[in-house]
Amino acid sequence: MDPDRFRTIVEAFGADPERWPEAERTAAQAFLASSPQAQQLLAAEQDLDALLDTVPAPAIADQSAGILARLPVAEPALIERLTDWLIPERMSFATFFRPALAAALPLLAGIYLGPMINLTDTETVNYWDEEVYLLTLEDSTEVQMP
């Protein structure tokens, strides 16, 4: 520890060795014990520390309730919303019918979507249409009557 480094430490961190860089604390304290110049420097910083210590810690109002109240609530996932709709926490007369309505939903969807979906095999139908048509074109005189 040299005088310049000691000066840098006390001018930056003040007179309390607890605030000095840990790695240099012991060396700085040893230097302080042996150097009147270092003790003079320390005294000047002690005066400023004493003034800084006159400032009390600010009284703080507890804001936690306000902070918690302002937290944005995440939008629940679709499945959670559906579950909540089906099995709400607070039951009412209207919610009595919800399971029945939920059960009817697939039926309603089927009625709505049914006409839009053609399940017939159109190629097979076209094939038989053509067969019947060709049969009508055949010469019926070839058929031998008994």
Place this chain on the structure above:
Amino acid sequence: MNTADESQLVRRVSQGDQVAYRKLLDAHLPAVTRYVQRMLTRPGDTEDIVQEVFLRLWTQAAGFDQSKARLSTWLHNIAHNLCIDLFRKQKRIQLTDETGDSTGGEEPEVVLAATNRSAIVRNALSSLPERQRSALILSYYQGLSNRETADILELSLPALESLLARARRTLKQELQQEPEQ
């Protein structure tokens, strides 16, 4: 609260756990509030910034990296940056508002209260350049380590020492100019 517990709580907060959030809030709210109160002069500003700091804990917990900093350092860093943003905004307002007073936004009661030593020191602290003030508050009053203070201010350790020395020198000069009460 040890680091592992804290890490676990932050992970739970990132999943929307309000119970974990409440524990972290209780642990860190007083220190962050004290830092912001010492940085600013208007109580309304303090409240807004503290709320914003903890809103970010809620919304950005997933982005917190325990291997890079302690939660306390991360929260102080957010608070410091919000304070600096506010000072810049206030300076812009002062520049555009020619009718504004020249007391730097201090409440009249703060000026009137400067009749005792602690009020004089508090005013001297308030008049320090923002980064010097922040360095001194973090290092002297908040009890953060030099490494943590340097990280919050995004400085090297030698640069922090230099900033702190300038802050203390400025403060000594300011206080020497004050008449004894």
